[in-house]
Amino acid sequence: MRIGDAAAAAGTTPRALRFYEQRGLLAPPIRTRTGQRTYSNADVARVKIIRELLSLGLTVDDIATLSAHLHLLDGDTLPEHTVPDHIRLPQASEMFRRRLEIIDGHITRLTRLRQLLSVCHAQLAEKAPPATADTLGRTSDGRAPGRAGTIR
Amino acid sequence: MRIGDAAAAAGTTPRALRFYEQRGLLAPPIRTRTGQRTYSNADVARVKIIRELLSLGLTVDDIATLSAHLHLLDGDTLPEHTVPDHIRLPQASEMFRRRLEIIDGHITRLTRLRQLLSVCHAQLAEKAPPATADTLGRTSDGRAPGRAGTIR
């Protein structure tokens, strides 16, 4: 499988795969003798995991730190002993702990925000009749060509 | 109160206040005749709210859209009728709705991630004895001078 197909299969772009590779999230894949990258299904699975984690708010660097242990997240799609574990284990464990704390914080705060906004919304709804199509000026998504940035 | 004091009172920097002003989160404050900005306590309160919302994951643009209604979030610190409401009410209401959806999504996904990581952490903990100070290479925070970006 070459990069275009692998990317499509994982729901992303070739550019992204090269980027993940460059940043250490993905092991450098086997190349054809002319230099083209070839990916396996396991690679695609890994990319999917990576995207999942990104969409959940981890950063590329976080995922790189975890990279030796990503297979734990997927039980059976990835090989078991691809990487020398023991050196990074404690750091990874620490990282998980910290991440958990951060996530708990996020959840707490978001929950509070949810309440705040909910109240706001209710108050506004009292004053304003529910928005109709023509009180809203075209709710197009307005995404410009070059829109990049964080996956949310 | 001049900008430095106001910023300190709100727990941020002059630069940030100017930035919020420029992006429409803060009304242009009164200036002395020599051009220096002067802020009231109400302004400081508003900045605190802005920071709160930022830390909860809203973007500057979101907050700008809400800016006419921020006082709803603070009941009694801000004046009641400073802005002509009616034009933007429906949009703001819509925005709240969308934001609520997004936040619910975040919460759901974070909760899932929490579980995943939690499992990972447990599995790692089995293999690795709990990290001690010297198995971790200096857990310094390593924050470089210019570390900017999103408030998390």
Next chain:
DNA sequence: GTAAACCCTGACCCATGCGTCAGCTGCAAG
């Protein structure tokens, strides 16, 4: 009156997660 500390307006810098050329090579189809 003069230095120290603060403010003003640009303007450029950082990290993220890629998009998007640019300029060159590879490969399968007609």
Next chain:
DNA sequence: CTTGCAGCTGACGCATGGGTCAGGGTTTAC
């Protein structure tokens, strides 16, 4: 053989939320 899509490696661009000068006025304290 050639055409045209695909891949390769840089390198620059974008949006966010400000930090950090630079170059010049202001205010305050001694």
